[in-house]
Amino acid sequence: MLSDAPAVLPERGPADRLTAVFWRHPRVLLVLLLTPPLLWLGVVYLGSLAALLLQSFYSIDEFSGLVVPEFTLKTYAELFRAQNLDIILRTLTMAVLVTLTSAVIAFPIAYFAARFARGRWKALFYLGVMLPLWSSYLVKVYAWKLILAREGIVTWLAERAGAGPLLGRALDEQWFGGSSLSTSPVGTFIVFVYIWMPYMILPMQAALERVPGSMLEAAADLGASRGQAFRTVILPLALPGIVAGSIFTFSLTLGDYIIPQIIGNSARFIGLAVYQFQGTAGNLPLAAAFAVVPIVIMLVYLAIAKRLGAFDAL
Amino acid sequence: MPSERASPGLKIAAGAGLAFLHLPILLIFLYAFTTEEKSYQFPPPGLTLKWFAVAWNRADIWPPLWLSLQVAAVSTLIAMVLGTLVAAAMAQSRFFGREQVSLLILLPIALPGVITGMALRSAFSVVDIPFSVWTIILGHATFCIVIVYNNAVARFRRLHGGVLEASADLGANGFQTFGYVLLPNLGSALLAGGMLAFALSFDEVIVTTFTAGQQSTLPIWMLTELVRPRQRPVTNVVAIVVVAMTFLPILAAYYLTRDGEHTAGAGK
Numbered sequence: 226m227l228s229d230a231p232a233v234l235p236e237r238g239p240a241d242r243l244t245a246v247f248w249r250h251p252r253v254l255l256v257l258l259l260t261p262p263l264l265w266l267g268v269v270y271l272g273s274l275a276a277l278l279l280q281s282f283y284s285i286d287e288f289s290g291l292v293v294p295e296f297t298l299k300t301y302a303e304l305f306r307a308q309n310l311d312i313i314l315r316t317l318t319m320a321v322l323v324t325l326t327s328a329v330i331a332f333p334i335a336y337f338a339a340r341f342a343r344g345r346w347k348a349l350f351y352l353g354v355m356l357p358l359w360s361s362y363l364v365k366v367y368a369w370k371l372i373l374a375r376e377g378i379v380t381w382l383a384e385r386a387g388a389g390p391l392l393g394r395a396l397d398e399q400w401f402g403g404s405s406l407s408t409s410p411v412g413t414f415i416v417f418v419y420i421w422m423p424y425m426i427l428p429m430q431a432a433l434e435r436v437p438g439s440m441l442e443a444a445a446d447l448g449a450s451r452g453q454a455f456r457t458v459i460l461p462l463a464l465p466g467i468v469a470g471s472i473f474t475f476s477l478t479l480g481d482y483i484i485p486q487i488i489g490n491s492a493r494f495i496g497l498a499v500y501q502f503q504g505t506a507g508n509l510p511l512a513a514a515f516a517v518v519p520i521v522i523m524l525v526y527l528a529i530a531k532r533l534g535a536f537d538a539l
Numbered sequence: 540m541p542s543e544r545a546s547p548g549l550k551i552a553a554g555a556g557l558a559f560l561h562l563p564i565l566l567i568f569l570y571a572f573t574t575e576e577k578s579y580q581f582p583p584p585g586l587t588l589k590w591f592a593v594a595w596n597r598a599d600i601w602p603p604l605w606l607s608l609q610v611a612a613v614s615t616l617i618a619m620v621l622g623t624l625v626a627a628a629m630a631q632s633r634f635f636g637r638e639q640v641s642l643l644i645l646l647p648i649a650l651p652g653v654i655t656g657m658a659l660r661s662a663f664s665v666v667d668i669p670f671s672v673w674t675i676i677l678g679h680a681t682f683c684i685v686i687v688y689n690n691a692v693a694r695f696r697r698l699h700g701g702v703l704e705a706s707a708d709l710g711a712n713g714f715q716t717f718g719y720v721l722l723p724n725l726g727s728a729l730l731a732g733g734m735l736a737f738a739l740s741f742d743e744v745i746v747t748t749f750t751a752g753q754q755s756t757l758p759i760w761m762l763t764e765l766v767r768p769r770q771r772p773v774t775n776v777v778a779i780v781v782v783a784m785t786f787l788p789i790l791a792a793y794y795l796t797r798d799g800e801h802t803a804g805a806g807k
Contacts, residue, residue, distance in 0.1 A: 273658035333552030480651015
């Protein structure tokens with residue numbers, strides 16, 4: 226017998242009733258879903274950042290060495306001392322050099338993976354990038370300590386190739402060397418590139434994959450050579466993605482303090498300054514003020530990246 | 540297209556780039572077998588297996604290993620719950636402040652670790668929280684959320700909304716749909732996210748140095764050995780363990796999320 230009643234199932238308990246509430250008021254479910262994670266990130270993360278900012282406006286009493294919890298700009302003024310400006314400038318220069326070099330090394334890998342690798346090869350390339358990117362940071366740094374050590378493989382190779390004296394002479398140069406590669410600025414640079422370059426490859430590859438094939442066909446139809454098509458079609462279209470990829474490399478180089486601690490001539494970088502001021506020096510306010518520097522630099526970098534359209538490419 | 544073949548120059552550059560990424564790690568393995576313990580002499584003067592036994596018997600390695608495992612396990616659990624919740628909210632609807640939320644999740648790994656570390660350190664100092672396992676976990680869970688979130692949100696995107704409606708049409712309530720439809724489809728992505736989060740937490744050192752106080756996780760143990768080496772090959776043995784502990788989850792995560800075709804409604 227047909228009934229005119231609408232096909233509504235009988236309610237079977239609180240679970241059904243809740244489902245009905247969520248159905249009628251989707252916002253309730255949304256709020257329930259978002260509250261725990263936002264509470265965590267809001268309190269733990271943003272709260273900590275606020276504490277950092279607060280701490281940076283405190284100062285340290287020069288006699289007692291205790292933190293004076295009163296608002297002052299004195300700590301920020303200290304950042305402009307010559308030796309501190311030096312640290313900031315050195316870090317910035319290093320981050321720029323590392324980012325540019327990384328782009329040069331990463332681009333062929335990304336380009337090949339995006340345009341020519343298919344099937345099995347594509348998977349292999351993906352794993353080939355993911356595995357080093359994800360493997361242990363410290364192990365990777367340690368590997369380079371082995372490689373760059375005075376008695377290590379680089380020296381051995383250089384001697385085998387008859388370039389031993391050349392390496393020795395290069396290490397004598399002020400800007401280049403130290404007693405060995407593992408205590409030289411060049412060593413620091415190489416390891417920075419090695420560690421933070423992989424973060425660039427996948428965003429670059431994604432950007433290159435988004436360049437439509439039809440445009441390349443059009444370029445070829447209009448008589449462009451491969452080089453011309455690359456310069457006038459592929460590169461401009463992929464540039465936002467390349468810039469997006471550089472964000473991670475630049476940012477992570479900017480704050481790294483483990484690498485210069487293990488490999489290099491113990492010249493100080495921002496991260497190292499933060500670590501030392503909060504630790505042995507016990508100057509929490511100055512450490513906090515130093516930590517604000519990369520935040521400000523990153524904000525500027527992100528603003529530039531946004532102008533270049535990098536965010537639409539992410 | 541003009542030509543479907545890569546030029547030899549490109550092939551060489553790409554291959555050399557990948558070799559640059561992979562070769563250094565292999566040296567770690569070689570040096571674990573060297574007989575030379577005072578320097579990093581290459582080639583090793585002799586090969587031996589004794590460092591594995593020495594490492595096994597070193598009492599100072601086990602507590603950091605145990606602490607790292609605990610921290611990684613708890614952080615991963617927290618991150619899995621929180622990351623999945625955000626991903627579900629993001630998939631469910633477009634709401635005001637959506638972009639800000641995704642930025643907030645990304646920030647802990649997009650900003651250098653030293654900032655997260657120093658920020659937490661400042662907060663502990665301001666509110667007077669003593670260092671403990673939980674201060675480490677607090678930091679780790681925060682930057683692990685994004686890893687789980689990325690995996691979950693990608694799967695939500697592929698999951699066709701129709702299957703959820705079909706489930707409702709067939710009389711399932713929200714909880715049944717969650718248990719019978721949503722979870723089986725999300726499962727492998729969550730597992731993959733959890734494994735990556737575990738790997739990330741297990742070898743994190745930058746944030747940890749700020750939140751650990753006097754405690755020592757395995758990476759912190761390694762860091763002190765790097766700065767002041769004692770028996771160098773022992774560090775290599777530990778490094779091999781760390782590589783294995785992170786390598787396997789990453790490989791597993793890759794295979795778990797590789798075949799997107801099996802997600803319900805993905806063909807749509």
